[in-house]
Amino acid sequence: NGNRGSLTEPNQFDLEYQSSPLPYRSTTNGNWDNNSTWLNGSEQYIPGSPSIVDPNITVDWNIVETSHDITMNNTALPAINNDNRSVLALEVTSNELTVDTDNALTVTHYLKVDGLMDLVGESQLIQTQGSDLDVTSSGHLERDQQGTADLYTYNYWSSPVGLMNTSTNNTNFTMPDVFNDGTNPAAPQAINFISGYDGTNTSPIGIADYWIYKFVNAPDDDYSSWQQVRSTGNIEPGEGFTLKGPGTGGISTPQNYVFDGKPNNGDISLNINTGNDYLVGNPYPSAIDAHEFLNDNPLTGGTLYFWEHWGGGSHLLGEYQGGYAQYNYSGGTGAASYGTNDPDVGTGGTPVKLPGQYIPVSQGFFVYGASTGTINFENDQRVFVKEGGSSVFVRNGNTQSSRSGSEDTRMKFRIGFNSFNEIHRQLLLTVDENASANVDWGYDGSINEQQIDDMYWMIEDEKYVIQGTNVVTPETVIPLGIHVRDDGMNTITIDRLENVPNDVDIYVLDEVNNTYQDLRQGDYNVFLTTGEYLDRFSIVFTTPTLGIEDEKLNDSFEVYYANSSESIVLLNPTLINIDGIEIFNILGQSIQTIEDIPTNSNNEIKAYSLSTGTYIIKLYSEIGTISKKVLVK
Incomplete structure (x- = not known):
């Protein structure tokens, strides 16, 4: 056909103008996105601009050299960029490169600054892992x-x-x-x-x-x-x-x-x-x-x-x-x-x-x-994340809104304490599969300053403001500690719930008053005298409802834990047959089952390997089941 050996059909393609040498070089003051700002700008694509193959992404392998007053604004880039332009290498040889308000510049391999880089507003400079800053840079940011x-x-x-x-x-x-x-x-x-x-x-x-x-x-x-x-x-x-x-x-x-x-x-x-x-x-x-x-x-x-x-x-x-x-x-x-x-x-x-x-x-x-x-x-x-949302400079001023990071879908319980002396403390309980009922590095945050009145989670006898746990069930018990300087009325409340289903009940258990307050229905107000309360209050997720048969069942047994002998003591004066005992940790997880319990009026049953903490003992009998919270010291 006359074209044997040809890789292309003559006159059926255009050859893009090629410029040499690299890098992209500025030729005049102006905006980064103006062709006239760059040498050969009318023939080349703007550095860091959308790809001709896929306009939804940008080229990130350009090498750029600026020597003029240039302003970079990335708002016209694809949304996926989040106002962030990326280049492989950048040399600001003189004059000023201004990254306009709330934009970002990422340099993935090499940066030299002999002029000025001005990051305006919330603008940021990112160098990725392995990206070098030339040590001989004589300029400033x-x-x-x-x-x-x-x-x-x-x-x-x-x-x-x-x-x-x-x-x-x-x-x-x-x-x-x-x-x-x-x-x-x-x-x-x-x-x-x-x-x-x-x-x-x-x-x-x-x-x-x-x-x-x-x-x-x-x-x-x-x-x-x-x-x-x-x-x-x-x-x-x-x-x-x-x-x-x-x-x-x-x-x-x-x-x-x-x-x-x-x-x-x-x-x-x-x-x-x-x-x-x-x-x-x-x-x-x-x-x-x-x-x-x-x-x-x-x-x-x-x-x-x-x-x-x-x-x-x-x-x-x-x-x-x-x-x-x-x-x-x-x-x-x-x-x-x-x-x-x-x-x-x-x-x-x-x-x-x-x-x-x-x-x-x-x-x-x-x-x-x-x-x-x-x-x-x-x-x-x-x-690159601007302040506001998930990035906040902790100061006493206003912050501006911004895109936040990925959505956090975990259940979070923010429990508040309002004291007689007008101190407000918020505690956070987060349900995360990587946490547990014990102290977890990176998931539990210990208190490092205590106010005149304060509230905190109690984990292994220590005080925490943040607690992570892997599950919340009706058997879960989360102990609270409180101290107050003066006698007066104090309040425990729900500050906010995040991703918590409406059918999850939330109660304050007061062991002294033997009361449960449904926090979804109202705050728990309690008069406290000066002092520390480390084993009186808990957050629980169910409340017992006793009918006539339940009252009879409760009257038939007495169950408690004897710390001195590391044993469960079961008083059974009416000699009711016991099917077994099950021990749960405060997350509601079964950790020990005991069977073959003699029908005696007084049984002392060894419970091995229980670490310090709060447990639920569930007793199964021929007339029903009862549960008892105990503290192991």
Whole structure:
């Protein structure tokens, strides 16, 4: 046919214009998505643009070099990108690359910054695992974050950048090296770090450096271990630090700051010893995934603690009012609050700051050392999630809404405590197949500060704010502990239920009053005198209803557990035939069955291998079945 040996039909195809050399290079100031911004832009596709094969995905293997003032806005990209553009390599050789408000840039292999990268608003820079930041980078990155403006109130911070240099990455810094007044985000100024106790509402703002502290690998109960850093002391990448506001507003008024320096990237490690606490923080210019952080840090206690300072109006330690919000695999709880019974409203009428799965840029938090080793931050923890929803900077200000992470469909019971002295504490019970009735690393969060009045879960005689369990049945018993400073009326309530079916009953069991309160029908109000109540209250999921036959059955037996002999004592004065005894843990799981019980008036039956905790003993007889809750010590 005259075309033998041809791979194509002549004149039936077009050859795309090819340019060399790579990378994509900018030629003028402008918008990233304008063809005119790029060399050969009219012949090539925009870097990081939708694929010609599948327009629902974007090309992520481009190598890009910019040397002009360029603004990147990703809102026109496919929805699956979530406003995040990805490139293989990027070199900002000079001038400014601006990532427009609430966008993200991901670099998968290589980044060099000799100019300025400006992350506007909630914008973020992500480098994935194995992505390098060229150590000779001479430029810098800017990123805003907001804290409280109140001069008496602490926030816990960390820095996403270090000292500018061309020899090392992830460098130590002092506050003036990286921390700036962002009252006008477009024109940040150097902060006046001043002596004395009070910041100043000036231009630029004045920060009292007396209140800049860090807590580095020290015993968790040693307040004297706080190290005063001021504006001259070194802070390592990954370390957290405290700061009070300049007095430009109240607790709920945000004060904007601008971090400016060489972006942190890659592995960052801090040493921690068994039994110690460390104030650390997100060291990257992007959010990090708390689950991935926990996965990478099995030597920690498995829970993250976020300080919320909600009142006091004083620099005196004894007058501080605040507490710790918590987060682990089970979910998050807000800090205890004062003066409000609304579970969604914190002290002073501000929204409760509920930590989510994603830790925002510059957020500081405490971890506990369960074993000696290192605290590890890694690029695989980095993710683009804007604040709000599942990413909340724990401060006393407003947060903006945002897309959250994947939907959590687990059952969650948020049980509230409102005390006589107006303290509100929320406890979280999450049903997760990976948890159990015992203490589970990463699913149970121990209390690390106690209010004047407080409530907590009791697990193996210890106090917890978050509890994970693998099942809830009518036999499940979840013990509560309470302490109160003063005599008065206190309330146990449902703050919120998540994914809990309507047919799941929820009761407070009061062992002293021998009462069950249906929390779906109303709160449980109880007068308590000063003291601690560790074995009086429980959350249960059924209530006994006794008819005439049930009353007769209850009167026929007495069952209790003798801790001294590790035995079940059965009193059977009318010599009723017993078919057997079954022991359940507080999750309703059968753990031991005893048969062949003699028909005696007084039986003492050995129950082996019962660890400390609460159990249900179920007795089967010829006239019926009865259940009895016992405490094994």
